[in-house]
Amino acid sequence: MFYACLSFTGLPKVGFAHHFYTENYGTYQAPDDSTFELVYIKQGGITVELYGERFTAQPGSLLLLYRHLPARLTSTDSTAQSHCSVQFSLPCEVTIRWEGTPPPADFAGILLPMVYPPGEETERIKRELYGIVSDLGISREENERSASLRVVGLLGRLSSLYGRNLHSSASSVLSYRVKRYIAAHLGRRSITLQQLAAELDKTPNYINAVFKSVNGITIHQYINRERVRMMADLMEHRGLSFQEACENVGVEEPTYGYRLFKKQMGVSPGEYLRGTHVVK
Numbered sequence: 001m002f003y004a005c006l007s008f009t010g011l012p013k014v015g016f017a018h019h020f021y022t023e024n025y026g027t028y029q030a031p032d033d034s035t036f037e038l039v040y041i042k043q044g045g046i047t048v049e050l051y052g053e054r055f056t057a058q059p060g061s062l063l064l065l066y067r068h069l070p071a072r073l074t075s076t077d078s079t080a081q082s083h084c085s086v087q088f089s090l091p092c093e094v095t096i097r098w099e100g101t102p103p104p105a106d107f108a109g110i111l112l113p114m115v116y117p118p119g120e121e122t123e124r125i126k127r128e129l130y131g132i133v134s135d136l137g138i139s140r141e142e143n144e145r146s147a148s149l150r151v152v153g154l155l156g157r158l159s160s161l162y163g164r165n166l167h168s169s170a171s172s173v174l175s176y177r178v179k180r181y182i183a184a185h186l187g188r189r190s191i192t193l194q195q196l197a198a199e200l201d202k203t204p205n206y207i208n209a210v211f212k213s214v215n216g217i218t219i220h221q222y223i224n225r226e227r228v229r230m231m232a233d234l235m236e237h238r239g240l241s242f243q244e245a246c247e248n249v250g251v252e253e254p255t256y257g258y259r260l261f262k263k264q265m266g267v268s269p270g271e272y273l274r275g276t277h278v279v280k
Helices: 120-138 140-162 170-184 193-200 204-215 219-238 242-248 254-265 269-273
Strands: 002-008 013-022 026-028 036-043 046-050 053-057 062-066 072-075 081-089 092-098 110-113
Touching (some): 036 120, 036 140, 062 120, 081 140, 170 204, 170 219, 204 219, 219 242, 219 254, 242 254, 254 269
Antiparallel strands (some): 002 092, 002 110, 013 081, 026 072, 036 062, 036 081, 046 053
């Protein structure tokens, strides 16, 4: 998971503020878009992929999107998406950090998580978001400054909830480093625990045990999952054949790739491309 360090000197300018509903959700964020978006997830989770890490905002949680980041947003399941969203621009500097990494010692801004889980305070912030949407819908001219002040207040409350003292999690940091290494070397024929151990200066058994405690699966299972995910993406969005997709993720034998794909996805590659997206 990531969090942001924000240092700002002015009021945000609120763009859109609305209740959003869609049957299917999927988008890449634009790197030239410097706005933010505070989203309350009413129905249907959103999965965010960023810098090789994947996390989910479940219904009842708050999601803070930084539109300049190269994140991919998709529906977590087949449930229709429904959320309340306020988009704003903010004169500030933003630094994104991994949650196991503390902010700079001299940092004087606020710290904000990308996802804040469901809870009583989340529900109170939700009602504030609803109020902003309602007021701007009645009269933007009269209520825009008030909306800007309310957004600042919400960000301050989120920062206070998140806490100024981030506790370093060695296990989470190690898991993240493993995932980054795998993402960078996925095209290799094999990624071994010995290679990871040499790269991270740990023993193979220790790395695998820590990774499983954080993610619930072994490193080998994670590599297979990521290979299949990348194969599906290459076929669906890049137009590669199944054999070409296999070669791009280090799978030399298409028959093995076929078995791996069907085991992970629940359908064959052909069925997947025809729209039978049944992911186990």
